[in-house]
Amino acid sequence: MAACRLLTRDSAAQLLSNIDTVLTDCDGVLWQGTEALPGAAKTIAKLREMGKRIFFVTNNSTKSRLSYVEKLKNLGFEANEEEVYGTAYIAALYLKNIAKVTGKVYMVGNKEMAKELDLQGISYTGVGPDPIEGTVTDWKTLPLDPEVTTVLVGFDExxxxxxxxxxxxxxxxxxxxxxxxxxxxxxxxxxxxxIPGTGCILAAVHTAADRDPVILGKPSKFMFEVIKERHDLDPNRTMMIGDKLTTDIMLGHNCGLTTLLVLSGVTSLEEARQMQASNSIEHQKCVPHYYLNNMGELGDIL
Amino acid sequence: MAACRLLTRDSAAQLLSNIDTVLTDCDGVLWQGTEALPGAAKTIAKLREMGKRIFFVTNNSTKSRLSYVEKLKNLGFEANEEEVYGTAYIAALYLKNIAKVTGKVYMVGNKEMAKELDLQGISYTGVGPDPIEGTVTDWKTLPLDPEVTTVLVGFDExxxxxxxxxxxxxxxxxxxxxxxxxxxxxxxxxxxxxIPGTGCILAAVHTAADRDPVILGKPSKFMFEVIKERHDLDPNRTMMIGDKLTTDIMLGHNCGLTTLLVLSGVTSLEEARQMQASNSIEHQKCVPHYYLNNMGELGDIL
Structure with missing residues (x-):
């Protein structure tokens, strides 16, 4: 059982000797908005020097892989396209390979998601502004595109x-x-x-549709399964670093990874301790093995 | 305990002799969109002839009292302003008398809600289109109106x-x-x-805000309490007619009223039977005392 221990210099040395792959979340771990978090780039570089493989795994659907690589580089992180897994890309993969979509996708999403669908040769409609017009009399006879076979919801401003x-x-x-x-x-x-996230947009569509979606992002195992298969990862030798208990840390537990919480994002140590004190199985899956204040600290003790 | 019985000519005579006030929902009971349901106006007229007081109680927030009276009259129902309780009006009353709002209301709502706030002398902002501009960099420094002390969410296209x-x-x-x-x-x-309802709009705001709102519509007792106090109703001699189990029928149970479900709206008899078969206390509160196919049938058997 995970115990939410402070990662010390000693325990870090021990831990890293058993790890050869590091998955890291981005928002709240590597950067906050448009600014890199202090020391994070240095820590990633140090992990690479130690021979660790790095994968950037984010639920944020507002960037294609290419845009993520660009952002990472602009903020001082070395990265290539094969190392980046965001939900825009993952959604396109899922639609192509698992859902095997024919016809068209109606997308409550954004241009970067559209780019990833383009790369997989998937047709779509719905991107961009679509303001309301008319009244309920018009809405109830609204023309629908008969080719639409899938609704995909991501971040849509x-x-x-x-x-x-x-x-x-x-x-x-x-x-x-x-x-x-x-x-x-x-x-x-x-x-x-x-700043409302995709969960708020999904809540509106979900409530209207009265149906449950397939959810691809963390803590769903789908994202990890893709990376594992492509890059031949051993879960026992993989660490997940993140700032959110119900996505990053739970993903780690769902996939048998070692988990490290950083407190530079959405979670306080108190919240992690509350999860630890709870008897609920769901809450126990949100307890990290280790925690640190931020990624910079990880570099300092390595 | 309510038993979801078909209301027959005999049981109707017995029931109505013990009732002097009828509360009726509107959408799905009296009309569907812009068309009156067959026989509904005649039934309301017959109830009036029998000396019953009538109140129109709707969760729909897209009309002020005056607009409801107009719609009722256009569709052949006799009605006056004192008989109409919609959530646009109820929200204005709540803000004025219970919440005692000072400052301004930020309204995710519509022009008819605004009219009711005007009548109560409450200031507000937010009504009408407000399309997104800029990027997250702009959003995180978005100017807020320091006078806003309340957020009110209703139907907002x-x-x-x-x-x-x-x-x-x-x-x-x-x-x-x-x-x-x-x-x-x-x-x-x-x-x-x-056609998504206010619940979908509220789901988006609720998820973003991570706070629970005070909800004024059915099944909350607030609407009934207002009517009861103003018009000196006896719950034991009041019947609630509606088409939705979790709002209309539950309101009836919450307030000690006799309940009649009509099947001309959102609920099937099967759904009512499922509630009846359930052991959950919440579900038992959704079981109507009686049911009929529609309001027209009530007029026929009176």
Missing amino acids: HLSYMKMIKAASYLSNENVQFVATNTDERLPVGNGRV | HLSYMKMIKAASYLSNENVQFVATNTDERLPVGNGRV
């Missing part, structure tokens, strides 16, 4: 009531598949502003 | 990501009150189209 009508109407056909990138609720940016 | 950011950001201040008209999920209109 252009969410509108019109999109909610369309998504829920497509989903009223039980043969239409329902897929979502992730359920992260919000990206706290401090100073009294709340 | 102009829901946008910008409104979600603003509502959740106002609500990150724990002194800001959070009020919602209702949680109805959808207005099914058949032919494969789904």
